[in-house]
Amino acid sequence: MHILHTQPKADGFFMPAEFAPHDGCIMIWPERSDSWRNGAYAARNAFVKIAAAIAASEEVTMLVSNQQYETARAMLPPEVRLVECTTDDAWARDTAPTFVLHPDGRRRGIDWGFNAWGGLTDGLYFPWDNDNHVARKVCDLFRCDCYSMRDFILEGGSIHSDGEGTILTTEACLLSKGRNPQMTKAEITEMLCDCLGAKTVIWLPRGIYQDETNEHVDNICAFTEPGKVVLAWTDDKSDPQYALSQACLDVLEQATDAKGRHIQVQKLPIPAKPVCMTEEECMGLDFWDGEPTRTPGERLAASYVNFYISNKSVIVPQFDDPMDAVAIKILQNCFPTRNIVPIAAREILIGGGNIHCITQQIPKN
C-alpha cells in the first residue's frame, strides 16, 4: 500500500454512489460496554443478522478485536470473513476508508482524520486513536493505495455521493466547532469536491433531532438514484424534528445537482412514537468518566433513512413502530430491483447510530 498525499480528483478518482455495484462491505464487531448494553450481547445479534443479509450478495469483512475473535467467529455465518483490527468502537461508516474509483478500474481509499465526532470539543469518547488508524489498515488489507487526509476531520456518515458529481452533507455537522473550525464553508466545499471527485455540494442545514454525531446526513437524507433522495419526515409540527426536516426540504427544493437536475424528494416518515431509552436499557450500559452514557426517557435519533444498499438488497432498520411497514413500502418503490430486508435495530440505535453507520461499502472496480 502506498500512502498518498495528492488529491483524488486531481488524480482522476471519484466516489461512486452506494447504489453502484459493490465488491463488498466492511463492518466492525460491537464490543465496548458503554456503547452497547449488556456487554453488547443484544447488539451482536443485530450485527450478525445485518452481516448475513449483506453477505447474501457481496463479501462482508467484519473487523474484530483479538479478545472477541472466537465469539464473533462462533456467532457469524461462515461466509462472513473476520479480520482482527483494534478499534475504539464499531462505526465502520465513520472509521473505515471512503473508497474512490478511477475510470481505468483502480480503487483507492481515503483516510480522513477521525476525532470521535468532535474531539475534545464535543466528541463522544476519548481516546479515539485506534479508530483513527482503521482506515489505513483497511486500505492495506484490501491492497488499495491510501490517500492520507488525516488533517481534515470527516466521517463517512456525514457525506453521500450520487456518483455523478454531487455530494450531500449537513452544515450542522461539517461546520461544527469540533471538526475543522479553521476552515470556511467554501474551503470545506472545495475539499469535499477535491477528495470525492465532485462538482457540487448540497448543504442541508440540519439532521435528525438528538443525533449526537452533530447530525450526520446519513440519518436524514440519502440518494436512491441520481437526482432522487429520501428525506426523513414528520407532519407533526409539534415534533422537534419537523423544523429540521422542513429546513432540509427547503434547501432540496431549491437545489440543482452537478448534472443540472432538480432533486426529487421522497418523504420517509420517522417512527410515529419517539424511540426512547428505558430505565432497564440504561442500567445495562457501563459508565464512562463518571457519567451515565444515557438517561431513562432520552429520545434516540431513530430514522429509516439509515439503511444500507447492498448489491441485491436494502437493509432497513425497524423500530417496532407503525411506520415500519410504511417505510418498507416506500423504500421498495425507491429500489424496485432490490429486495428490502427489514431488521430490528433498536439495539444498534442505543449504541448511537444505525445500519448505515455500521457498514461501509467497497465499490466494485
Place this chain on the structure above:
Amino acid sequence: MHILHTQPKADGFFMPAEFAPHDGCIMIWPERSDSWRNGAYAARNAFVKIAAAIAASEEVTMLVSNQQYETARAMLPPEVRLVECTTDDAWARDTAPTFVLHPDGRRRGIDWGFNAWGGLTDGLYFPWDNDNHVARKVCDLFRCDCYSMRDFILEGGSIHSDGEGTILTTEACLLSKGRNPQMTKAEITEMLCDCLGAKTVIWLPRGIYQDETNEHVDNICAFTEPGKVVLAWTDDKSDPQYALSQACLDVLEQATDAKGRHIQVQKLPIPAKPVCMTEEECMGLDFWDGEPTRTPGERLAASYVNFYISNKSVIVPQFDDPMDAVAIKILQNCFPTRNIVPIAAREILIGGGNIHCITQQIPKN
C-alpha cells in the same frame, strides 16, 4: 470460513512441497523484546529485507500488532501487505496454518495445536494463547476453510512435504514429552499421513545441536525436489553436530519415499565457526521470568538449511562465515531455476530460528 473436524487426506487434500508454486507468503513482524534484542530494532531490518525479497515473486502478508502497525508500515515496502493480528512472537512457520490443496483447486488450512514448543514441559514462553489462535485467523483472512487439529500439537517447522506423499520430520521433536506424549510413534505417523495427505513419513532421529525447538526438521534437512534433500553437515567429528547429522544420514541412506525412490542427499555445511552470543547481544535482550534469555558464549543453532523457497528465489541465511559462499553455491546447484538471495541472518538466529521459521508459504490453488 468453515471450521472442519474431518481429516484432510480423507477429504482428498494434501500438502504441496514448498518448491511448488505459491500464491503468497505469511510473515509476522518481530516485537517481543525478550526474543529480539534492542527492542527488535535490528531484527526488523532483516525481516524487511526478507519480506522484500519474497515479495519480488509472490504476495507477502505481514501480520503485525496494533502497536507496531505504523512502524512496520513505514519500514516495509508498499507491496508488502500489513494485517493486524495479535501474536506472542514472530514464528509464522509454526503458528500460521499449514495449507493443503485438493486436486480440484480447493485450498484449506490446518490449525495445529501450538504450545510454544513444549508447553509447560519445555516450552519457550508462556502464555502462548495468541499464537495458538493465529492459524484460524489466517485461514479466515484468506477465506480458506480451516481444519481444527488443536488437540494435536505440531509446528510447521517440524515437517517438510515433497508434495508426492512423503513427509520428513524428526523424532527428537515429534516424540518429545512436551507435545503429544500420549501418542505412540505409529499413531503420530498415521496422524501426519491423515492430515497431510501422505503415505510415508521419514523419521530423522535428530536436528541441529542446541536447537531449542527440540530440533525441528526445517533447520537440518529440506527437500529440494522430490527424492532429493539437503542435509546440514560437518566433517568435524569433534563438533557435537557431527553425530546428529551422521545419524540423519544413516536414516536417509536407508529410506524409501512414497514413490519408492531412494533419497539423494546433498550435504550442506554448517558455518565453519560456531555462531555464539556475545555479551553485548545478551545485554540487549529483556529478561523473562527472572532468567536471562541467553548467556554470553551460548552457541546458536545456525544452519543454511533454514532457507525459504519463493516462486523465483531461495532466500538463504548468512552468518558472516567462510561457509556462506559455499552454501550459496550448493543451493544454486540444487535450485538451478531460482535466484539465490543471501541475507544476513544473525539477528533472526538470536531470536531462536531463521528464515524458514519466520515464513509460511500459501500454495497456489
